Amino acid sequence: xxxxIFGKLTLDALPHAWFxxxxxxxxxxxxxxxxxxxxxxxxxxxxWEKWLTSTDPKKIGIMYIIVASLMLFRGALDALMIWxxxxxxxxxxxxxxxxxxxxxxxTAHGDIMVFFVTMGFLFGLINFIVPLQIGAxxxxxxxxxxLGFWLYVAGVVLINMFFVFGGDFAAAGWLSIxxxxxxxxxxxxxxxxxxxxLQISGIGSLIGGINFIATIIKMRAPGMSLFxxxxxxxxxxxxxxxxxxxFPILAVTIALLNLDRFFGMxxxxxxxxxxxxxxxxxxxxxxxxxxYILILPGFGIFSEVVSTFSQxxxxxxxxxxAAAIGVTLLxxxxxxxxxxxMGAGADVNAFFGIMTMFxxxxxxxxxxxxxxxxxxxxxxxxxxxxxxxxxxxxxTFGGMAGVLMSVPPADFQVHNxxxxxxxxxxxxxxxxxxxxxxxxxxxxPKFTGFKxxxxxxxxxxxxxxxxxxxxxxxxxxxxxxxxxxxxDHYSSSTGWQPLFITSLIGFCIIAIGAGIQVLQVIVSxxxxxxxLDTTGDPWNGRxxxxxxxxxxxxxxxxxxxxVKDRDAFWDIKxxxxxxxxxxxxxxxxxxxxKNTAMGIYxxxxxxxxxxxxxxxxxxxxxxxxxxxxxCFIIRAFDxxxxxxxxxxxxxxxxxxxxxx
Amino acid sequence: MDKHEFNxxxxxxxxxxxxxxxxxxxxxxxxxFAVLRKNTFGGPSGRDLFNLQFALTETLILLTSSFTxxxxxxxxxxxxxxxxxxxxxxxxxxxxxxxxMEIYEFSHLITDGNSPQRSAFLSSFFTLVGTHxxxxxxxxxxxxxxxIQIFRKGLTDSNLRKLTLLSIxxxxxxxVWIFIFTIVYLMGAVL
Ligand code: HEM
Ligand SMILES: [Cu+2]
Numbered sequence: 001x002x003x004x005i006f007g008k009l010t011l012d013a014l015p016h017a018w019f020x021x022x023x024x025x026x027x028x029x030x031x032x033x034x035x036x037x038x039x040x041x042x043x044x045x046x047x048w049e050k051w052l053t054s055t056d057p058k059k060i061g062i063m064y065i066i067v068a069s070l071m072l073f074r075g076a077l078d079a080l081m082i083w084x085x086x087x088x089x090x091x092x093x094x095x096x097x098x099x100x101x102x103x104x105x106x107t108a109h110g111d112i113m114v115f116f117v118t119m120g121f122l123f124g125l126i127n128f129i130v131p132l133q134i135g136a137x138x139x140x141x142x143x144x145x146x147l148g149f150w151l152y153v154a155g156v157v158l159i160n161m162f163f164v165f166g167g168d169f170a171a172a173g174w175l176s177i178x179x180x181x182x183x184x185x186x187x188x189x190x191x192x193x194x195x196x197x198l199q200i201s202g203i204g205s206l207i208g209g210i211n212f213i214a215t216i217i218k219m220r221a222p223g224m225s226l227f228x229x230x231x232x233x234x235x236x237x238x239x240x241x242x243x244x245x246x247f248p249i250l251a252v253t254i255a256l257l258n259l260d261r262f263f264g265m266x267x268x269x270x271x272x273x274x275x276x277x278x279x280x281x282x283x284x285x286x287x288x289x290x291x292y293i294l295i296l297p298g299f300g301i302f303s304e305v306v307s308t309f310s311q312x313x314x315x316x317x318x319x320x321x322a323a324a325i326g327v328t329l330l331x332x333x334x335x336x337x338x339x340x341x342m343g344a345g346a347d348v349n350a351f352f353g354i355m356t357m358f359x360x361x362x363x364x365x366x367x368x369x370x371x372x373x374x375x376x377x378x379x380x381x382x383x384x385x386x387x388x389x390x391x392x393x394x395x396t397f398g399g400m401a402g403v404l405m406s407v408p409p410a411d412f413q414v415h416n417x418x419x420x421x422x423x424x425x426x427x428x429x430x431x432x433x434x435x436x437x438x439x440x441x442x443x444x445p446k447f448t449g450f451k452x453x454x455x456x457x458x459x460x461x462x463x464x465x466x467x468x469x470x471x472x473x474x475x476x477x478x479x480x481x482x483x484x485x486x487x488d489h490y491s492s493s494t495g496w497q498p499l500f501i502t503s504l505i506g507f508c509i510i511a512i513g514a515g516i517q518v519l520q521v522i523v524s525x526x527x528x529x530x531x532l533d534t535t536g537d538p539w540n541g542r543x544x545x546x547x548x549x550x551x552x553x554x555x556x557x558x559x560x561x562x563v564k565d566r567d568a569f570w571d572i573k574x575x576x577x578x579x580x581x582x583x584x585x586x587x588x589x590x591x592x593x594k595n596t597a598m599g600i601y602x603x604x605x606x607x608x609x610x611x612x613x614x615x616x617x618x619x620x621x622x623x624x625x626x627x628x629x630x631c632f633i634i635r636a637f638d639x640x641x642x643x644x645x646x647x648x649x650x651x652x653x654x655x656x657x658x659x660x
Numbered sequence: 661m662d663k664h665e666f667n668x669x670x671x672x673x674x675x676x677x678x679x680x681x682x683x684x685x686x687x688x689x690x691x692x693f694a695v696l697r698k699n700t701f702g703g704p705s706g707r708d709l710f711n712l713q714f715a716l717t718e719t720l721i722l723l724t725s726s727f728t729x730x731x732x733x734x735x736x737x738x739x740x741x742x743x744x745x746x747x748x749x750x751x752x753x754x755x756x757x758x759x760x761m762e763i764y765e766f767s768h769l770i771t772d773g774n775s776p777q778r779s780a781f782l783s784s785f786f787t788l789v790g791t792h793x794x795x796x797x798x799x800x801x802x803x804x805x806x807x808i809q810i811f812r813k814g815l816t817d818s819n820l821r822k823l824t825l826l827s828i829x830x831x832x833x834x835x836v837w838i839f840i841f842t843i844v845y846l847m848g849a850v851l
Contacts, residue, residue: 140670206681214674248681252688256787266701266784267692273699273780278692387772469834591663629801636805 001006007617008189013166019101021379023163028510053595055142056554060149061128062447065440067156069119071112074160076514078109080507083471087504091492102172102488104190105448108159110174115201116156118294121436123152125296126236129443132545133230135221135563137556140214142593144639148208150603155201158610162193165615170194173486175287176257176266178279183261189614192261196610199254200603202247209243212236221544223563227321230543230566231314234321234437235300238328241295242289245332253279262613265535273634277342288618292331294428298435299324299366303333305438306370307567309385309538310377317388317566326362327567330355340408341415349408356406363399367392382539383457387438394430401476419479422472429468437517438463444524445533449550453527456520463513471506474499500624542567555590555645558654587647587654594643602631664817675825679832682795686836689791690843693784697848701779706848709774715845718761719837725754725835733827739815744823748803751830755800762793785844792840795833802826 015024038044051059063350081097082105089095097105131139162169171191172181181191216237220229229237256267257279266274307314314320336344336352370388379385401423405411414420445451459617478499483486483490490496547569548556565571605627612620693775697706732747766786767777776786806826 140674210674210677210681212669213677218670218673244677244681245684248684249688252685252692256692259776259783259787263776265787266699266780267696267783267787269780272778273696273701274783275699275780282688282692282743585840633805636822637809639813 004619007612007615009165009615011615015164017101017167020163020167021162027160027163032392044068048597049595050274052600053146055146055593055595057127057131057139057142057145058447058554058556060145061124061126064120064124064127064152067153068117069123071116071120071156072514075109075112076511077407078105078112080511081105082109083500085152085488087497088282089489090494090497090500094489097120097488099488100168104169106486107170107190107194111159111198113199113428114174114290114294116152116159118432118436119205120152120156120438121434122239122294122297123445125301125436125439126212126240128447129234129439129545130216130233131219132446132548132552132556133233133543134216134217134219134224135544135557135561135568136215137560137590138219138593139211140219141211143596143599143635144178144207144211146596146599147602148204148211148599150599151204151207151606152201154603154607154610155197156202157607158193158197158200161189161611161614165535165611166190166193174633175283177276177283178257178260178275179270179274181257182269182276183264184269184271192258192614195254195258195261196613199251200606200610202250202254204603205243206247206251209240209247212240213244216240221557221560221563221568224568226657227318228563228566230300230569231303231317231320231324232528232543235296235298235303235324238324239293239296242293242328242331246286246289246293249282250290253282253286256282258613262616280339281341282336284338285332288335288338289331291490292327293588294432295435296324296327297448298391298432298439299327301435301439301442302370302391303373304543305384305388305442306373308541309382310374311372311380311381311540312377313542313567315372315375319365320369323362323365326365327359330359330362333429334359334406337406337411340411340584346408353406353408353411357403360399360403367396380539382441382454383452383461383559384418384438384442386458386461387434387441390461391430391434391438393465394426394434394468396424396471398430401426405458414479416473416485417479418483418485421477421485422475425472425475426468433562434464437461442539443498445531445538446536446545446548446550446552448528449533450524450528451531451533453520453524453531456516456523460513460516462522463509463516467506467509467511467513469506470509471503474503474506481524507654525546537569547572553653555592555650558587558590558650566617587650589647590645590650591642592645596635596641598631598635604627605631668817668821670819672825672828675752675828679828682832683836686788686791688838689784689788690839693788693844695782696784699780701781703782704774705781706785708724708846709769710845710849712845712849714761715841718758719841721754721758721761722834722837725751725758728754728832729827729830733824736815736820736823741810741815744808744815745807748807748823752800752803752807755796755803755830759793759796762789762796766790789840789844792833792836795836799826799830799833802829808851 015021026351038047051063052244054060082102085095085097085102089097095102095484120135127139127145131137166189168188168190170176170181170186170193172186172191172194176194179185181194216229216233256265259265260267260269260274267274268274268276268279303320334352334356336348337356340349340353370392401419405414405420405423441452441457447493478496481494481496483494484494533550536552537546538550539546544561544563545552547561561572605624609621609628611626612618612624667838728747729751732744734749735743735747766789769782769786774782776783806819806822809822813819815823
């Protein structure tokens with residue numbers, strides 16, 4: 001009976017180790033504190049109506065960014081634990097973590113950083129900025145947008161659930177490589193949490209990808225042809241094309257692994273004819289494009305930043321677009337470079353090696369274009385451009401490491417070594433994350449109506465950059481010396497400890513940088529009166545998002561702009577169109593989507609469904625699945641998901657008589 | 661372009677993108693099947709298990725349902741509610757029979773001891789064909805919902821749009837099935 005009600009869930013699953021107790025305490029205390037604050041300031045209704053149920057992509061974007069920031073600290077804590085262990089654990093000392101626990105930490109670290117930090121930030125930025133850049137009022141499918149966001153949140157919660165129920169996370173690496181992730185070798189529930197967290201949030205990303213493609217293709221302002229789109233929109237489009245091309249493969253791969261584990265099938269098992277190497281292939285056909293999903297929007301951010309702060313048109317717009325498309329296409333035919341050592345044979349390795357090297361060409365084109373844009377520009381050295389310059393240094397470095405590993409014989413030496421770890425951190429931190437920071441600083445006034453504190457921004461940049469090199473150059477060296485990744489202990493005769501300690505020091509420098517960023521946000525909010533952005537165009541911008549006020553009204557544009565030039569807003573500013581526009585044209589009625597809580601309900605049901613599947617609580621899984629379907633049916637019968645904002649109302653908001 | 665037309669276009673475009681993602685999902689499942697189809701682990705192979713006539717009947721049923729679905733859409737565009745409902749009704753019945761046959765086949769296999777746990781080949785077979793079956797199920801569910809909506813409000817713009825999407829979905833499943841029939845059943849019986 002207990003078995004029926006609770007599945008595999010027993011009292012033993014409740015927290016008893018220091019880290020699960022700590023995690024559970026943090027989660028519950030944090031939850032209680034938030035709830036108390038909300039009650040004290042009577043903000044529940046406000047939170048629910050203005051934020052959680054909102055279909056406004058700007059609000060959803062901000063919520064993505066907030067969750068991703070929280071997860072950044074969660075993931076950084078994991079990093080600190082990994083690094084400390086490695087700095088300590090040599091010779092007779094075995095550090096403070098058991099090998100089993102260590103494995104769970106690096107697994108969680110990778111998943112959280114990729115799926116919930118980088119992806120979260122990117123979806124946040126794209127949500128907020130892309131509709132503005134293309135002169136749209138909304139996304140193509142507002143409901144799917146909240147749904148996608150809440151699925152992401154469900155994934156975030158599920159990946160942290162093991163603190164409270166279970167105590168063990170997956171320990172098979174961030175991609176849960178088979179057959180290690182099969183029941184035979186990972187009998188616990190950790191891998192099941194991994195499966196459902198990524199499955200649910202992955203479907204959220206897939207829905208988001210479809211939505212953004214439809215938005216960018218179908219909702220552009222009149223006159224904005226594809227080749228007049230800003231580069232951030234372009235690279236987001238490329239990234240989303242990759243999302244819809246490869247996330248289905250991830251969904252299938254995870255589902256098959258689940259079939260193996262839950263129903264005892266044999267896709268990737270080492271028995272009964274299963275083929276573990278197929279898992280490696282499938283996961284990397286998704287995995288390599290995924291890393292370009294992470295970096296492409298960053299490329300676009302840098303294009304915007306470089307052009308704005310050099311006060312110049314982008315150098316060779318068409319070749320940048322071509323390069324972005326080239327990267328997109330090439331990234332789909334290189335996945336094998338992640339397992340040259342698996343034994344596919346020399347011909348196959350050679351093909352994928354050469355394809356991988358080709359990727360350096362379009363990437364190089366982009367870098368040279370950015371530099372050429374700066375050349376003879378009137379450069380304003382504010383924080384976003386510093387992030388760009390830092391990025392050029394790190395990205396070139398990491399790219400060369402990548403090209404080195406794309407030579408199969410060379411890769412045999414450094415595969416799965418710390419050299420590889422250093423490579424991809426250079427690309428993801430120095431590339432994607434620096435891009436995100438540049439974007440967050442650049443668009444912050446658009447989000448909030450005031451700029452971020454410039455001085456603290458510059459400090460934090462230097463801490464990040466220096467800390468980055470201090471912590472990752474040792475890893476490159478260690479990799480060459482033969483240190484493999486994921487070591488929880490090494491012999492003292494290797495003499496590696498000083499390098500590991502240096503690396504830990506680097507981490508601490510980065511942590512100071514991140515601390516300064518938190519301070520920066522707090523200080524900027526406190527001193528917002530001094531940094532107010534009253535014009536909506538604080539940087540003398542070139543693209544349409546700067547044509548709105550900061551923060552924009554919920555409908556973005558009272559009058560949809562006519563686009564005549566690539567730098568649409570620059571063009572408007574040059575002419576006199578901005579002035580007579582309001583007089584010449586009258587406001588019109590605007591149709592906007594209503595708020596809906598259905599996304600929350602569906603995600604809630606799927607979250608419980610995932611939890612029930614992890615613990616084999618069959619009745620609960622069935623009920624929640626039915627609940628999900630019923631939600632969709634109710635939604636299907638709702639024909640009134642939009643409302644009309646009358647022109648007179650728009651006029652009032654625009655003239656500042658009531659608050660938008 | 662008026663608002664209604666724009667909504668149509670936007671939704672159809674989004675739906676096509678979705679279908680492409682679904683197609684990729686099937687592609688991944690086909691690839692798995694192709695890799696694992698010889699891995700019978702001493703158990704039965706496709707040649708031992710598949711009944712071509714049975715599968716051919718399923719195929720004909722599904723093809724016919726696609727045809728009636730197409731007729732249904734033609735009538736829907738002419739705003740003829742009665743004929744629309746009749747032809748989609750036939751489509752629905754054919755869909756149900758297809759699903760019934762599939763369930764019959766699956767349960768037969770399982771009771772004979774050839775369950776998906778038996779071998780990697782059977783795992784991939786059940787998963788590929790079963791995923792198609794799940795799609796058919798959701799198509800049928802969708803059809804029921806649309807029937808109710810049409811009974812309530814008639815062939816409004818929004819109902820017509822949904823009906824069109826449903827028909828695209830149905831044809832899509834038909835095409836996927838043809839691949840299943842060819843690759844799983846025909847090639848399984850011959851090669
Ligand atoms: C010039 C471009 C690039 C080249 C030539 C390149 C090449 C490679 C190669 C050959 C490997 C496999 C090495 C091995 O496992 O032995 C690899 C791993 C990896 N790369 Fe790159 N890369 C490039 C850009 C990027 C970018 C832009 C990112 C991310 C934003 C990235 C993220 C990764 C990750 C995450 C891994 C390894 C993941 C793992 O094994 O867990 N790379 N890269
Ligand atoms: Cu790769």
